[in-house]
Amino acid sequence: MFRNAMSKIPPHYRTCTICEAMCGIEISVEAEQRLTIRGDKDDPFSQGYVCPKAVALQDFHFDKDRLRHPVKRIPSGWQQITWDQAFDEVAKHLKRIQAKYGRNSTATYLGNPNVHNYGAMLFAPGFLRSLHTRNKFSATSVDQLAHHLAAYQMFGHQLLLPVPDLDRTSLFLMLGANPAVSNGSMMTAPGFSHRLQALRQRGGKVILIDPRRNETAKLANRHLFIRPGTDVFLLLALLHVLFDEQLTRMDQLAGFTDGVETMAKLVAEFSPEQVAPVAGINADDIRSLAREFVAAESAVCYGRIGVSTQEFGAACQWLINVLNIVTGNFDRQGGAMFPLPAFDPVTAPEALAPRGSYGRWHSRVRKLPEFAGELPVVALAEEILMPGEGQVKALVTLAGNPVLSTPNGRELDRALESLEFMVSIDPYINETTRHAHIILPPTSPLEREHYDLAFHLLAIRNTAKFSPVLFERDKEALHDWEILLELQTRMEGRSNLMRTLLHRFFGPERMLDLGLRFGPYGTKFNPFSKGLTLKKVKASVHGIDLGPLRPCLPGRLRTENRLAHLAPDLFVKDIERVRGSLAASAFGGRPRNAAPTIQSNGHLLLIGRRQLRSNNSWMHNSQRLVKGNPAKPRCTIVMHPDDAADRDLREGQEAQIKSRVGTIILPVELSDEIMRGVVSIPHGWGHDREGNKLTVAQQHPGASINDLTDEKSIDAICGTAAFNGTPVTVEAARYTD
Ligand SMILES: Nc1nc2c(c(=O)[nH]1)N[C@H]1C(S)=C(S)[C@@H](COP(=O)(O)OP(=O)(O)OC[C@H]3O[C@@H](n4cnc5c(=O)[nH]c(N)nc54)[C@H](O)[C@@H]3O)O[C@H]1N2
Numbered sequence: 227m228f229r230n231a232m233s234k235i236p237p238h239y240r241t242c243t244i245c246e247a248m249c250g251i252e253i254s255v256e257a258e259q260r261l262t263i264r265g266d267k268d269d270p271f272s273q274g275y276v277c278p279k280a281v282a283l284q285d286f287h288f289d290k291d292r293l294r295h296p297v298k299r300i301p302s303g304w305q306q307i308t309w310d311q312a313f314d315e316v317a318k319h320l321k322r323i324q325a326k327y328g329r330n331s332t333a334t335y336l337g338n339p340n341v342h343n344y345g346a347m348l349f350a351p352g353f354l355r356s357l358h359t360r361n362k363f364s365a366t367s368v369d370q371l372a373h374h375l376a377a378y379q380m381f382g383h384q385l386l387l388p389v390p391d392l393d394r395t396s397l398f399l400m401l402g403a404n405p406a407v408s409n410g411s412m413m414t415a416p417g418f419s420h421r422l423q424a425l426r427q428r429g430g431k432v433i434l435i436d437p438r439r440n441e442t443a444k445l446a447n448r449h450l451f452i453r454p455g456t457d458v459f460l461l462l463a464l465l466h467v468l469f470d471e472q473l474t475r476m477d478q479l480a481g482f483t484d485g486v487e488t489m490a491k492l493v494a495e496f497s498p499e500q501v502a503p504v505a506g507i508n509a510d511d512i513r514s515l516a517r518e519f520v521a522a523e524s525a526v527c528y529g530r531i532g533v534s535t536q537e538f539g540a541a542c543q544w545l546i547n548v549l550n551i552v553t554g555n556f557d558r559q560g561g562a563m564f565p566l567p568a569f570d571p572v573t574a575p576e577a578l579a580p581r582g583s584y585g586r587w588h589s590r591v592r593k594l595p596e597f598a599g600e601l602p603v604v605a606l607a608e609e610i611l612m613p614g615e616g617q618v619k620a621l622v623t624l625a626g627n628p629v630l631s632t633p634n635g636r637e638l639d640r641a642l643e644s645l646e647f648m649v650s651i652d653p654y655i656n657e658t659t660r661h662a663h664i665i666l667p668p669t670s671p672l673e674r675e676h677y678d679l680a681f682h683l684l685a686i687r688n689t690a691k692f693s694p695v696l697f698e699r700d701k702e703a704l705h706d707w708e709i710l711l712e713l714q715t716r717m718e719g720r721s722n723l724m725r726t727l728l729h730r731f732f733g734p735e736r737m738l739d740l741g742l743r744f745g746p747y748g749t750k751f752n753p754f755s756k757g758l759t760l761k762k763v764k765a766s767v768h769g770i771d772l773g774p775l776r777p778c779l780p781g782r783l784r785t786e787n788r789l790a791h792l793a794p795d796l797f798v799k800d801i802e803r804v805r806g807s808l809a810a811s812a813f814g815g816r817p818r819n820a821a822p823t824i825q826s827n828g829h830l831l832l833i834g835r836r837q838l839r840s841n842n843s844w845m846h847n848s849q850r851l852v853k854g855n856p857a858k859p860r861c862t863i864v865m866h867p868d869d870a871a872d873r874d875l876r877e878g879q880e881a882q883i884k885s886r887v888g889t890i891i892l893p894v895e896l897s898d899e900i901m902r903g904v905v906s907i908p909h910g911w912g913h914d915r916e917g918n919k920l921t922v923a924q925q926h927p928g929a930s931i932n933d934l935t936d937e938k939s940i941d942a943i944c945g946t947a948a949f950n951g952t953p954v955t956v957e958a959a960r961y962t963d
């Protein structure tokens with residue numbers, strides 16, 4: 227496109243689709259293969275903010291390693307094939323395998339970039355349905371499943387996810403999140419750090435509970451260390467204080483909330499004194515935190531990856547909601563509120579955005595429960611490796627890299643090697659897709675239009691924005707949704723030709739238009755309405771501001787009796803597990819979150835960390851993001867100096883880190899920012915696997931934390947990986963060859 231009239235091209239405006247912050251960006255085409263990407267000052271939500279990753283959108287787009295054609299793995303390497311051949315072969319193999327071994331023999335795994343891709347979000351459900359398999363997996367179960375389970379149980383819809391009203395709260399209590407680096411998650415707030423600064427400037431308080439005094443701690447009024455995996459005890463103790471001292475105040479929420487008495491009884495046994503030694507927080511601090519929280523003019527508690535992916539992650543998300551509710555900080559300005567997006571998945575057809583379901587079936591080997599039609603990904607490797615009826619023989623991955631992103635990635639690596647057939651819809655030949663027999667690469671984000679279906683639903687302000695196409699795609703190239711639709715058609719056979727044609731005609735854009743028209747701000751059937759249509763959204767190139775979050779309860783609840791449930795049975799029962807764990811920890815029993823077989827002494831508890839110039843596993847092929855001081859590698863194990871001294875380890879020295887499932891070697895980075903007894907390693911690294919075609923990433927391989935994390939350590943009620951608090955031993959690396 228820029229070949230024709232480069233100088234005449236006006237700046238292009240869109241939303242960055244790398245992380246959840248939805249920053250508005252302005253792109254100018256400077257020269258072939260050179261773009262200027264900066265923050266869009268006129269975006270009403272992000273107001274010019276961007277992080278260093280936005281610039282790298284072009285590295286992804288122009289990356290020579292990014293596949294432009296379908297490829298097939300042959301003994302001598304990868305062979306380019308036509309789309310037609312690729313689709314034929316995929317359908318032939320999947321059908322053959324399903325005919326031979328049953329429908330569940332084909333598994334699917336959907337990764338994170340799907341939720342940043344509206345075409346894929348709208349068209350993946352149809353393709354998945356065409357496979358009729360129960361073995362559906364996704365990154366949800368290594369991420370935010372806890373939030374969905376709590377929302378489903380308490381509010382009746384897995385997508386009724388309360389978000390902090392960050393711009394208006396007086397007290398922001400954060401557990402296990404690092405928005406100064408991650409830019410926020412399960413709450414879309416572009417320029418998060420600026421918003422925290424503004425919060426403090428208006429006299430508000432920010433309190434962070436985290437085993438690491440992370441980058442966000444520097445923006446907080448107070449930081450408290452907590453031993454990994456013990457947040458559930460802290461939350462129970464905070465509630466204990468509130469009920470015990472009769473500080474709860476439900477205000478208008480009392481009219482449509484049940485279970486308060488049950489909660490009062492439930493938390494009685496978890497006094498601050500009881501939990502303090504286990505959580506590593508002093509009882510007085512817990513008491514004063516509870517009092518401060520309820521006394522604040524408005525307050526909101528929020529917990530993210532640090533608490534979602536641990537042994538009691540779901541219980542934590544439940545108790546966080548309870549804490550916000552019983553202090554009157556729910557569905558109210560400055561508390562936890564529900565966004566009302568212009569395209570509203572909560573009221574969309576069930577086939578697109580299911581309300582949720584729990585335990586309708588279980589995984590074959592370990593009997594882990596289904597949630598919303600998916601099984602926990604910790605079970606994927608064993609479902610492939612364990613022979614017997616119902617064994618997984620074929621796998622489809624869509625925008626996922628589970629070898630690096632799910633626990634015990636090495637085992638999954640081995641499992642993938644044994645599959646009869648694997649197909650990946652992915653732009654790269656990476657740690658996961660190198661096992662595929664066929665790879666179907668989609669267009670890049672700059673070649674497709676976009677509308678955020680997921681993140682408007684999690685945004686701290688209601689806005690709407692459409693991103694048009696920047697670069698025309700090559701004639702041959704297909705979008706994710708087109709690949710999915712074609713696969714669906716081939717799996718279903720000809721009988722659905724009509725529907726396919728309709729879909730082609732409709733495409734994601736038409737679906738979006740319908741969603742906007744019939745959404746909360748839409749025109750509906752009224753042609754004279756001033757409401758939203760896609761045309762209007764498109765006309766506002768910087769986005770449309772729809773105002774701050776507004777109270778919407780009980781109307782938006784989706785529970786059968788339209789009550790918010792404070793004490794769902796599933797969670798109340800889970801307290802038995804919590805009680806058992808507290809007793810075991812108090813008696814100095816096995817380490818927190820330890821898989822049954824590990825009993826090592828001198829273990830440290832491993833947690834993760836995110837890095838500003840990285841995004842999960844797939845942006846390390848951008849030279850500008852990975853470059854830096856070679857003497858200061860980024861994939862390191864961060865240790866407290868005293869823990870290192872105990873093991874005779876020095877800064878920069880190579881350490882061997884060992885868990886029940888594996889061993890990796892990484893340089894030591896000393897820091898008193900981490901709690902004693904805890905070590906931290908970032909995830910998404912480990913690019914030295916044979917067969918990767920990631921030229922830049924291979925020069926900065928690092929090692930994968932998920933070669934240490936344990937697929938047996940899970941949150942038992944939902945099967946989410948309990949990454950945080952993996953017991954490891956650390957010692958000087960010994961090379962034996
Ligand atoms: N130990 C530990 N593990 C973790 C985490 C942690 O904190 N600690 N975090 C977890 C979390 S929160 C998440 S979300 C997961 C992420 O887990 P995954 O989603 O499995 O992994 P990603 O690294 O995001 O890989 C994305 C894949 O999508 C491809 N891709 C990128 N863009 C597109 C596109 O537009 N279309 C298609 N078809 N493919 C695309 C990339 O090439 C890559 O293969 O990791 C989890 N794993």
Ligand SMILES: Nc1nc2c(c(=O)[nH]1)N[C@H]1C(S)=C(S)[C@@H](COP(=O)(O)OP(=O)(O)OC[C@H]3O[C@@H](n4cnc5c(=O)[nH]c(N)nc54)[C@H](O)[C@@H]3O)O[C@H]1N2
Nearest residue numbers: 402403404408411454455530531532836837840841842950
């Ligand atoms: N730059 C960058 N941004 C990203 C990503 C990225 O990879 N890089 N990934 C994106 C994705 S997919 C997601 S889901 C979000 C995640 O966003 P965040 O949840 O903000 O992610 P983290 O930065 O991993 O922060 C988790 C924090 O939890 C702490 N923690 C670990 N264990 C525990 C524990 O047991 N208890 C408590 N209280 N804290 C604990 C860690 O020390 C860390 O500070 O980030 C998104 N944004």
Ligand code: SF4
Nearest residue numbers: 242244245249277280
């Ligand atoms: S914070 Fe996220 S959305 Fe914003 S520019 Fe960075 S990667 Fe893109």
Ligand SMILES: [Mo]
Nearest residue numbers: 338369370411
């Ligand atoms: Mo995530």
